[in-house]
Amino acid sequence: MSELTREMTRREFARLAIGLGVGIAAADWVWHWFLAHNDPAAQAHHGANPDGPYWSMAIDLEQCIGCRRCVNACQATNDTQDGHLWNILIKDENTFEKPVFLTRPCMHCENAPCVNVCPVQATYHNEDGLVVMDYDRCIGCRYCIVACPYGARVFNWGERDDVNPQVPTWGTPEIERRPRGVAEKCTFCVHRIEAAKERNLTPGIDRAATPACVNICPVEARVFGDLRDPNSPVSKAISGRQSVVLRSEVGTNPRVFYLLPV
Amino acid sequence: MTALRRISPFWIWVAFLLAVIGVGLVAVFLIFTQGLGVTGLSDGVPWGLWITLDLSCIGLAAGAFSISAITYLLGRESYKPLARVAVFIGLLGYSGALMALVLDIGRPDRFWHGWVFWNVHSMLWEVTMCITLYFSVLLLEVFPMAVEMPFLAKYKWLQNFAHRIHHFAPVLAIMGLGLSLLHQSSLGATYGVVIGRAALFRSTMPLLFIVSAVAAGMAFTVHITLIVQWIKRRELVPNAVLFEVGQIAAAVLLLYLYMRFWDTTAGTYGYVPGRTEAENVLTAGPFAVSFWTWEMILGGVVAASLLIRARLRQSVMLLLIGSGLVMAGLIANRWHTTLLAFTQPLAENPAVTDPLITAYTPAWTEWATAAMVVAILTLLFSLGMRYFPAYKGEAVPEAVTAAQPVPIEGTIPETG
Numbered sequence: 028m029s030e031l032t033r034e035m036t037r038r039e040f041a042r043l044a045i046g047l048g049v050g051i052a053a054a055d056w057v058w059h060w061f062l063a064h065n066d067p068a069a070q071a072h073h074g075a076n077p078d079g080p081y082w083s084m085a086i087d088l089e090q091c092i093g094c095r096r097c098v099n100a101c102q103a104t105n106d107t108q109d110g111h112l113w114n115i116l117i118k119d120e121n122t123f124e125k126p127v128f129l130t131r132p133c134m135h136c137e138n139a140p141c142v143n144v145c146p147v148q149a150t151y152h153n154e155d156g157l158v159v160m161d162y163d164r165c166i167g168c169r170y171c172i173v174a175c176p177y178g179a180r181v182f183n184w185g186e187r188d189d190v191n192p193q194v195p196t197w198g199t200p201e202i203e204r205r206p207r208g209v210a211e212k213c214t215f216c217v218h219r220i221e222a223a224k225e226r227n228l229t230p231g232i233d234r235a236a237t238p239a240c241v242n243i244c245p246v247e248a249r250v251f252g253d254l255r256d257p258n259s260p261v262s263k264a265i266s267g268r269q270s271v272v273l274r275s276e277v278g279t280n281p282r283v284f285y286l287l288p289v
Numbered sequence: 290m291t292a293l294r295r296i297s298p299f300w301i302w303v304a305f306l307l308a309v310i311g312v313g314l315v316a317v318f319l320i321f322t323q324g325l326g327v328t329g330l331s332d333g334v335p336w337g338l339w340i341t342l343d344l345s346c347i348g349l350a351a352g353a354f355s356i357s358a359i360t361y362l363l364g365r366e367s368y369k370p371l372a373r374v375a376v377f378i379g380l381l382g383y384s385g386a387l388m389a390l391v392l393d394i395g396r397p398d399r400f401w402h403g404w405v406f407w408n409v410h411s412m413l414w415e416v417t418m419c420i421t422l423y424f425s426v427l428l429l430e431v432f433p434m435a436v437e438m439p440f441l442a443k444y445k446w447l448q449n450f451a452h453r454i455h456h457f458a459p460v461l462a463i464m465g466l467g468l469s470l471l472h473q474s475s476l477g478a479t480y481g482v483v484i485g486r487a488a489l490f491r492s493t494m495p496l497l498f499i500v501s502a503v504a505a506g507m508a509f510t511v512h513i514t515l516i517v518q519w520i521k522r523r524e525l526v527p528n529a530v531l532f533e534v535g536q537i538a539a540a541v542l543l544l545y546l547y548m549r550f551w552d553t554t555a556g557t558y559g560y561v562p563g564r565t566e567a568e569n570v571l572t573a574g575p576f577a578v579s580f581w582t583w584e585m586i587l588g589g590v591v592a593a594s595l596l597i598r599a600r601l602r603q604s605v606m607l608l609l610i611g612s613g614l615v616m617a618g619l620i621a622n623r624w625h626t627t628l629l630a631f632t633q634p635l636a637e638n639p640a641v642t643d644p645l646i647t648a649y650t651p652a653w654t655e656w657a658t659a660a661m662v663v664a665i666l667t668l669l670f671s672l673g674m675r676y677f678p679a680y681k682g683e684a685v686p687e688a689v690t691a692a693q694p695v696p697i698e699g700t701i702p703e704t705g
Binding site: 172177209210 | 323324325326327330331332333335336393394395396399400402403405406407408409410411412413414417479482483484485486562630634635636
């Protein structure tokens, strides 16, 4: 009788059953350990800590004069490269009766497509729910650039040796240049927000804790703060105004709100 | 003259392939030292020729799992010689895909991160896992053929091990089927889940990918077998089997065309922002030749009818042309599916759906490295066809495997 068709002995059956049981239990344990420690959805799916701040930005399309200062300040502060900016200015002449200037940082989506598609969790929600990058983990597959519905991600196509044209006029670099071969994006100047926690400053109010693009705006078209705090600048700016998020049809739930022209 | 005549055409062929590989290595050096800036890729078109090569390699390698499944799971013993060619092509196809991926990622030094830092929500993570696992399955499937080489005959343990693996051919076929059903589809889903790009976001993507891969993978195996037989002037696989597999490929291809027809036309019966514009670009824009001529007509309808006619008329030439056209159709499909994604000008204005025909022309570095990958695969395939006993057209040397003591089943009498 061949090995495969022979009937099992009781001992063999017991061994197989115990083996399977232990195997399934072990796999289940590994899976749950993994979900608890490693799953970006578990970490920060819907805006992270529900009691913590909900950092958001309001951009007033009525106020914005298209002066590019937020674009320049961002390039200086985050030391980004020409043609691969984190914050861009678009002149939109078709959507409203009058032309408007639309500046676009990262939306820091709650349901961020880039976070979902990254094969190595190099981009993730931090404890405040902001979408940030681990440049030491990124493998440079650029799936996040493909997936981002807002075109907000750029890539380091080579080693950086360019001179930043906005330094020192619009600020000085506060973070390191990113290495060749990794993706990058706007962070809401997360380094300032993190530093503010130790110094007990309030992002959106204290300038040292507020994103560079918000500080530089001469007409206060950009406002930042905690949307869960009704007295924060961003809550006040939004109240009483019609606001939209970009591409709401894709369900990303952005943290950037555009106040419509009146 | 006489000296030249003595060089066999095979070695001229090898020298040509080595020259192509040499040029490619120059480009590889540039890419690895200077970064991906030396390619034609950009933030607007982050994926291009390499991804097409990668998807085509894997799609054309689908013959390995589909023909193995027919042979070992449906019990078609007569397909065994073709299955042996198919798994070898499969192994090479996946090797090519892995090479293209290492070139394509910005940090090839971190290629192993996918196995360590899991993101179970990412289609690319799933693809990484499946491809590497399936690559191991293919290695195990090809291994017994490699150890048939005469100079390895003296290593008894190797022979025993190979013999043992060969016993598990049906198990390997099941694993191959399972893993392939997963990742051939999820390569399509890699595009299908991208909600931000209307041209891609559709649940039909994984189905279209796997059905087209099965058709093209089988056709490609037949195509390559015919070419090898023509060069070697010797039969590797009985013609009847090749015609039959060609016809199965044609049937799968017709199923694909049917699915693709509804997938494309259903979108034209209403306006879907972004998707409708993208489909106009596909059917009437710069991709129209790739779509109509190559995917739909030559690689679709014409190829299917040629494959069916080939069997009716027992015409090897029709089979050769038909199967070649299916291959071309799959490559065209992977090319315009990839590039269509980047016609929506997200960075110009995310809210606008008007198509932007982003300028992407692959740089010479991309062409040279793509040609290099193809040349490496062709070289390995040529060497395998020349030196693996399984493809020499000789009877597989039974003596080599059967003469060994076989520890699995004690009932086999000891010989020689």
